[in-house]
Amino acid sequence: MSIATSTPLKTANDALGIGHLVGRALIVLALLALIAAPLAVYPVFLIKILCFALFAAAFNLLVGYVGLLSFGHAAFFGGAAYITAHTVKEWGFTPELGILAGVAFAATLGLVMGFLAIRRQGIYFAMVTLALSQMVYFVFLQAPFTHSEDGIQSVPQGLLFGIIDLSKPLPLYYTVLGAFLLGMVLIWRVVNSPFGNILAAIRENEPRAISLGYEVNRYKLAAFVISAALAGLAGAVKAIAFQLASLVDVTWQMSGEVILMTLLGGIGTLLGPVVGAALVTAMEHYFAATSIPAPVLIGGCFVACVMLFRRGIVGEIRHRLKARSSR
Amino acid sequence: MTTLFGLPIQAISGQLLIGLINGSFYALLSLGLAIIFGLLRVINFAHGTQYMLGAVTAWLLLTVLNIGFWPSLVLAPLIVAVAGLLIERLFLRYLYGLDHLYSLLLTFGLALMIEGLMRDGFGAAGKPYSPPALLTGVVNLGFMILPIYRGFVVVASLIACLSVWLLIEKTKLGAYLRAATENSGLVQAFGVNVPKLLTFTYMLGAGLAALAGVLAAPIYQVSPLMGSNLIIIVFAVVVVGGMGSIMGAIVTGYALGLLEGLTKVFYPQASSIVIFVVMAIVLLVRPAGLFGREA
Amino acid sequence: MTEPHPLPHLQVRGLNGWYGESHVLHGVDIDVHEGETVTLLGRNGAGKTSTLRAITGLLKKREGVIKLKGRDLIGLPTYQAARAGIAYVPEERGIFAGLSVAENLTLPPKVAEGGMSVAEIYRLFPNLEERRNSQGTKLSGGEQQMLAMARVLRNGARLLLLDEPTEGLAPVIVQRIGEVLRTLKASGMTILLVEQNFRFARKVADRFYVMEHGRVVDHLTAAEVPDRLASLQTQLGV
Ligand SMILES: Nc1ncnc2c1ncn2[C@@H]1O[C@H](COP(=O)(O)OP(=O)(O)OP(=O)(O)O)[C@@H](O)[C@H]1O
Numbered sequence: 118m119s120i121a122t123s124t125p126l127k128t129a130n131d132a133l134g135i136g137h138l139v140g141r142a143l144i145v146l147a148l149l150a151l152i153a154a155p156l157a158v159y160p161v162f163l164i165k166i167l168c169f170a171l172f173a174a175a176f177n178l179l180v181g182y183v184g185l186l187s188f189g190h191a192a193f194f195g196g197a198a199y200i201t202a203h204t205v206k207e208w209g210f211t212p213e214l215g216i217l218a219g220v221a222f223a224a225t226l227g228l229v230m231g232f233l234a235i236r237r238q239g240i241y242f243a244m245v246t247l248a249l250s251q252m253v254y255f256v257f258l259q260a261p262f263t264h265s266e267d268g269i270q271s272v273p274q275g276l277l278f279g280i281i282d283l284s285k286p287l288p289l290y291y292t293v294l295g296a297f298l299l300g301m302v303l304i305w306r307v308v309n310s311p312f313g314n315i316l317a318a319i320r321e322n323e324p325r326a327i328s329l330g331y332e333v334n335r336y337k338l339a340a341f342v343i344s345a346a347l348a349g350l351a352g353a354v355k356a357i358a359f360q361l362a363s364l365v366d367v368t369w370q371m372s373g374e375v376i377l378m379t380l381l382g383g384i385g386t387l388l389g390p391v392v393g394a395a396l397v398t399a400m401e402h403y404f405a406a407t408s409i410p411a412p413v414l415i416g417g418c419f420v421a422c423v424m425l426f427r428r429g430i431v432g433e434i435r436h437r438l439k440a441r442s443s444r
Numbered sequence: 445m446t447t448l449f450g451l452p453i454q455a456i457s458g459q460l461l462i463g464l465i466n467g468s469f470y471a472l473l474s475l476g477l478a479i480i481f482g483l484l485r486v487i488n489f490a491h492g493t494q495y496m497l498g499a500v501t502a503w504l505l506l507t508v509l510n511i512g513f514w515p516s517l518v519l520a521p522l523i524v525a526v527a528g529l530l531i532e533r534l535f536l537r538y539l540y541g542l543d544h545l546y547s548l549l550l551t552f553g554l555a556l557m558i559e560g561l562m563r564d565g566f567g568a569a570g571k572p573y574s575p576p577a578l579l580t581g582v583v584n585l586g587f588m589i590l591p592i593y594r595g596f597v598v599v600a601s602l603i604a605c606l607s608v609w610l611l612i613e614k615t616k617l618g619a620y621l622r623a624a625t626e627n628s629g630l631v632q633a634f635g636v637n638v639p640k641l642l643t644f645t646y647m648l649g650a651g652l653a654a655l656a657g658v659l660a661a662p663i664y665q666v667s668p669l670m671g672s673n674l675i676i677i678v679f680a681v682v683v684v685g686g687m688g689s690i691m692g693a694i695v696t697g698y699a700l701g702l703l704e705g706l707t708k709v710f711y712p713q714a715s716s717i718v719i720f721v722v723m724a725i726v727l728l729v730r731p732a733g734l735f736g737r738e739a
Numbered sequence: 740m741t742e743p744h745p746l747p748h749l750q751v752r753g754l755n756g757w758y759g760e761s762h763v764l765h766g767v768d769i770d771v772h773e774g775e776t777v778t779l780l781g782r783n784g785a786g787k788t789s790t791l792r793a794i795t796g797l798l799k800k801r802e803g804v805i806k807l808k809g810r811d812l813i814g815l816p817t818y819q820a821a822r823a824g825i826a827y828v829p830e831e832r833g834i835f836a837g838l839s840v841a842e843n844l845t846l847p848p849k850v851a852e853g854g855m856s857v858a859e860i861y862r863l864f865p866n867l868e869e870r871r872n873s874q875g876t877k878l879s880g881g882e883q884q885m886l887a888m889a890r891v892l893r894n895g896a897r898l899l900l901l902d903e904p905t906e907g908l909a910p911v912i913v914q915r916i917g918e919v920l921r922t923l924k925a926s927g928m929t930i931l932l933v934e935q936n937f938r939f940a941r942k943v944a945d946r947f948y949v950m951e952h953g954r955v956v957d958h959l960t961a962a963e964v965p966d967r968l969a970s971l972q973t974q975l976g977v
C-alpha cells in the first residue's frame with residue numbers, strides 16, 4: 118500500500134522554470150507588457166494583481182523551493198500592512214520608512230513563527246503555522262490601533278523619497294511595479310544561489326541533507342524569514358496603494374488564497390505564482406458580479422487543482438515542453 | 445458570597461463549566477481528527493465544516509421535518525457520515541499515494557465550498573435551537589447553578605469519547621484499525637478490505653464531528669460559520685497532544701478547554717489565544733507533542 | 740500439449756513487476772503443486788521478496804499470469820487475493836506494535852474452513868500463550884517469527900508464502916522453525932519459501948528455483964542438489 122509513502126510536492130529541478138532562450142524572450146516581453154499595461158488596464162486593478170503576485174511569489178519561495186507549506190502567510194502580509202498603515206498615518210512616517218517598518222515587522226514575526234514551526238515537519242508544519250497565524254489574527258483583532266472591523270483607513274500616500282507623488286495612479290503603479298520586480302529578482306537570486314541549492318537539497322531529501330552536515334533548521338528558518346519579509350513587502354505596499362489595512366488580510370482565508378494562487382499557477386515555478394495571482398484576482402473580480410459566492414469559487418478551484426491539475430498552469434506548460442524536448 | 449482569589453466561586457465555576465463544554469467539543473473533534481490522520485494520513489480540514497453540518501442538519505430536521513433533538517442526535521451524524529463517505533470515495537481515495545499536503549488542500553477547498561454554499565442558502569446569522577424538554581431547567585449544586593443541558597453535554601461527550609476509545613482498543617474492528625495504521629499493506633494481505641476500512645474511518649471521524657455539532661446546537665447559535673474558526677483551535681489541540689494517541693487527544697481536548705475557561709476568569713483578553721500560546725510552549729519544550737510519537 | 744503435473748496450486752507465468760519506474764521482475768515463471776514445498780533462492784536484491792509481493796498484490800504494478808488453483812489473481816486487489824487462499828508471512832515478520840500478542844495472532848480473518856484453532860496454535864507455540872498479553876513487538880526475534888507464522892495458520896488458507904523466516908535467528912530457533920514447517924507440510928500445506936539460508940532450505944524443500952536480477956535462472960529438485968552443489972554455491976555466492 119502506498120498510503121504511508123509520500124512523493125515530493127514537486128520533483129523538477131529547474132529553478133527558473135524556463136531556462137531557454139524562449140524563456141528569456143518571454144521575460145523581456147512580460148516586462149514590456151507590465152510597463153505598458155496601464156495604457157490598457159485600469160492601474161488599480163494591476164496594482165492589486167502585482168501585490169498578490171509578490172505575496173504568492175514570496176509564499177512559493179517556501180513551498181516550492183524548500184517544500185514547506187505555510188498555512189499562515191497572511192500574518193506577514195496583513196501584519197505588515199497594519200504596521201505600515203499605522204506608522205504612516207499616526208506617526209507620520211514617509212512611505213518608504215513605513216514600508217520598511219512593515220517589512221521589518223514581518224521579518225521579525227517570521228523569525229518567531231518560523232522558529233516554532235520548523236520544529237515540526239510536513240503536515241504538522243502547516244497546522245502549526247495556521248494556528249500561530251490565527252493567534253496573530255486575534256492579537257490584531259483586539260489591539261486598539263487596528264480599529265478591529267473598520268481597519269486603518271485613509272492612510273496618506275505621501276511622497277516617495279520626497280519626490281514621487283503616490284496619490285497619482287501612474288507613479289503609484291510604477292512604484293508598486295518596482296517593488297514587485299525587486300522582490301522577484303531577490304527571489305530569483307535566492308533560488309539560484311548556493312543557499313538556494315541547499316534549500317533544494319533539503320526539499321528533495323532532508324535526512325540526506327542532515328547527514329551531509331547541513332544545519333537544516335537554520336536554512337529552513339532563513340528561508341522562512343526571507344519569505345515572510347517579502348510577503349510583508351507585498352502587504353506594506355498594498356496598504357499604501359489602497360490606503361487601507363484591514364482584518365481581511367490577516368485571516369486564514371487569505372493564507373488559503375495565496376496557497377491557491379501558487380497552486381493554480383504552479384508550485385515551484387518562478388512565474389507560476391504571478392500567473393496564479395493574476396488569475397485568481399481577475400476571477401474574483403469578474404465573479405463578484407455573479408451570484409456565486411467567493412469562497413465557493415475559491416474552494417472549487419482548490420478541488421479542481423488538487424484533483425486534476427496538480428502541476429498548475431506554468432508547471433504544466435513546463436512539463437509539456439520538457440517532455441517534448443526530451444523526445 | 446464565597447470567593448476564590450478575590451473572584452466569586454459562582455463566576456469561576458461558571459467559566460469552568462463553559463471550559464469543560466468547549467473541552468468536550470475539542471475532545472470529540474480532535475479525536476476524530478486523530479483517527480482519520482492515523483489511518484488515512486489526511487489532515488481533515490473539513491472537520492469544522494462537518495461539525496457545523498451536524499448542527500445545521502439537526503436544525504433543518506427540526507424546522508423542516510419536525511424531527512426533534514433525540515432522533516437528530518443519531519440521524520444528523522449519520523447523514524454527515526454519509527456525506528463523508530462521498531468525500532472519501534470521490535476525492536480522498538485518489539490522493540492517498542501523494543504528498544499529504546494535497547489532501548489537506550482538498551479538504552480545505554471542500555470546507556470553503558460547503559461553508560460558502562451554506563452561507564448563501566442559510567444566511568450567516570445564527571439560529572437558535574432549543575434543548576429537548578427533558579433537559580431544560582437547572583439544578584442547584586450549592587456552589588453553582590448548573591443548566592441541565594450543559595451537564596448533559598459533558599456527560600454525553602465523555603460517553604462518546606470513551607465508546608470510541610473502547611471501539612479502538614478493545615474490539616476486532618479496532619485491532620484492524622490499529623494494525624492498518626501501522627502497516628495497511630500487510631493488513632490487506634491478510635484479507636481485510638482496507639479500502640472499506642478507510643472509508644469507514646473517515647465516516648466515523650465525520651460522524652463524531654457532526655455529533656459534537658448537534659450537541660453544540662442548543663448552546664451556541666446554529667450558523668454556517670460556527671466551525672470555521674473552531675477547526676484551527678482543534679489543530680492547535682492536536683499539535684499539543686500529538687496525534688499518536690487516542691487517549692492523548694481526548695485528555696488534551698478537555699484540559700485545554702478547561703484552561704481556556706480559567707483564562708476567561710483571570711485574564712479574559714488572552715482567552716482567545718491561550719491555546720495557541722500553550723501550543724507554542726509545547727513546541728518549544730516537547731516538539732512531538734505531549735502524547736506524541738512523531739509521525 | 741502434455742502437462743506432466745495436474746493443475747498447480749500456484750502458477751506464475753511471465754511475471755513482470757515494477758517499483759515506480761524501476762523494472763524489478765522480468766518474466767518470472769514458478770509452479771508450486773499441491774502439498775509441495777518450493778524454495779526461492781537468490782542473492783540479496785534478486786527479486787525474491789518482490790515476487791511474493793507481486794503474488795499477493797502488494798506490488799501493484801505487475802503483469803503476467805498468477806493463478807491460484809486456476810483462478811487468476813492479477814486483476815484482484817490484495818485483500819481479495821488473500822481471501823482466495825493465501826497466507827503471507829512477510830519479510831521482517833510484520834508484527835504490529837500497537838497490538839498484543841493475542842491480537843496479532845487473531846488479526847487475520849478466516850479465508851477458508853479448516854484452519855487451526857487458537858488452542859492448537861498455542862500447543863504448537865507454547866511461549867506465545869505465556870506472553871499473549873504482551874505487546875507484539877516486545878517479543879524476542881525468534882518469538883516474533885513464531886508469531887508471524889502462527890498468525891496465518893488460523894485463517895484456513897492452504898498456500899503459505901514465507902519470506903526468510905530464519906533471518907537473523909539463532910540455530911535452535913531455526914531448527915524449531917524447520918520442525919514447524921515439516922508439521923505444516925505433513926498436514927498438506929503448500930509452501931512457497933524464500934530463503935537465503937540454503938542449509939535450512941535443503942532440509943525442507945522438494946524443489947528449488949534460483950533467482951537473479953529479477954529472473955528465474957535455475958530450477959532443480961531436492962534429488963538433484965548433491966550433484967549441483969558446486970554450481971549452486973557460485974550462483975548464491977555462499
Ligand atoms: N520499495 C522499493 N522501491 C524501489 N525498489 C525496490 C523496493 N524494494 C525493493 N526494490 C528493488 O527491487 C529489487 C528486488 O528486491 P527484493 O526485495 O525483491 O530482493 P530480495 O531478493 O528479496 O532481496 P533480499 O534477499 O535482500 O531480501 C532490488 O533491486 C531492490 O533494490
Ligand SMILES: [Mg+2]
Nearest residue numbers: 787788789830
Ligand atoms: Mg527479500
